[in-house]
Amino acid sequence: MEHVIWVDGRLHGPDDRVLTAVDHGVTVGDGVFETCAVYGGRAFALTRHLARLERSARGLGLPPLPVETIRAAVDETLAAAGPDAGRLRITVTGGPGPMGSHRAAPDAQRPTVVVVAGPAARAETSRAVRVPWVRNERSAVAGLKTTSYAENVVALARAYAAGADEAILANTRGHLCEGTGSNVFVEVGGELLTPALATGCLAGITRELLLEWGAGAGLPVREAAVDELPWTVLDEVAAGRAHLTLSGSIRNVSPVVRLDDVDVAAGPLSLEAQRLFQARVADDVDP
Numbered sequence: 001m002e003h004v005i006w007v008d009g010r011l012h013g014p015d016d017r018v019l020t021a022v023d024h025g026v027t028v029g030d031g032v033f034e035t036c037a038v039y040g041g042r043a044f045a046l047t048r049h050l051a052r053l054e055r056s057a058r059g060l061g062l063p064p065l066p067v068e069t070i071r072a073a074v075d076e077t078l079a080a081a082g083p084d085a086g087r088l089r090i091t092v093t094g095g096p097g098p099m100g101s102h103r104a105a106p107d108a109q110r111p112t113v114v115v116v117a118g119p120a121a122r123a124e125t126s127r128a129v130r131v132p133w134v135r136n137e138r139s140a141v142a143g144l145k146t147t148s149y150a151e152n153v154v155a156l157a158r159a160y161a162a163g164a165d166e167a168i169l170a171n172t173r174g175h176l177c178e179g180t181g182s183n184v185f186v187e188v189g190g191e192l193l194t195p196a197l198a199t200g201c202l203a204g205i206t207r208e209l210l211l212e213w214g215a216g217a218g219l220p221v222r223e224a225a226v227d228e229l230p231w232t233v234l235d236e237v238a239a240g241r242a243h244l245t246l247s248g249s250i251r252n253v254s255p256v257v258r259l260d261d262v263d264v265a266a267g268p269l270s271l272e273a274q275r276l277f278q279a280r281v282a283d284d285v286d287p
Helices: 046-060 067-081 150-161 205-216 233-238 268-283
Strands: 004-007 010-012 031-039 087-093 112-118 126-135 166-171 176-179 183-188 191-194 221-223 243-248 252-259
Touching (some): 004 067, 010 067, 031 046, 046 087, 046 205, 067 087, 067 112, 126 150, 126 176, 126 243, 150 166, 176 183, 183 205, 183 233, 183 268, 191 268, 205 221, 205 243, 205 252, 205 268, 233 243, 233 252, 243 268, 252 268
Parallel strands (some): 126 166, 126 252, 191 221
Antiparallel strands (some): 004 010, 031 087, 087 112, 166 176, 183 191, 183 243
């Protein structure tokens, strides 16, 4: 299917020119976004995604978001996209502004809202590589889902060049942090642990739901203490003494079966978490 694009009140085709060249999202990456899975023509966990979009916008200093307008745009876009849509992206930028990092004056700011629906490919398992770059947990935008994704582009290109589909990063203090577009869970010591938000990782919606649903189902899954998952825990995964799983809006819960150049096994708790998540997704599209 072709992408269906909604911008500021109108639907567009994939080749339409819809943004000004001086949009601050284009010139300096001044924007926030969310990506939702789409099931049966509906965006999964849309309420949670919109709440995080608002948090990111506040953290970036953008004006309050027109949430009801965005919801209506989502409905219109998905209706036009039809049953083949598998992914929805909502982007809000600082709108037209100067070519430098400073924004237009507050009374002149006109944020741009973009909603795009398109196809999505899902795989049951993932292949990951460790990369040498780090997340800065003390960054001004740590924990915000911004459109400034150049670091992720570089890291993910390294992963694809190595035959993988995700890159895993540490933070500046040597803690396991996250992937370029996923959260990580490590199955070790009879538990499924995910790095603390204080490591600088994104508060992923799939991560959040797995922690909630897993606890309710008796699955031993929890957020680790800050120092509980050092970067070196991935050595344990490579040696077969621990297991790695990724979570994200499109990949859902996806056990890692290859780390760097080593085949690794999916752990039993990881597989149980995957089954649990897939079953709950089928029951409730907006948990």
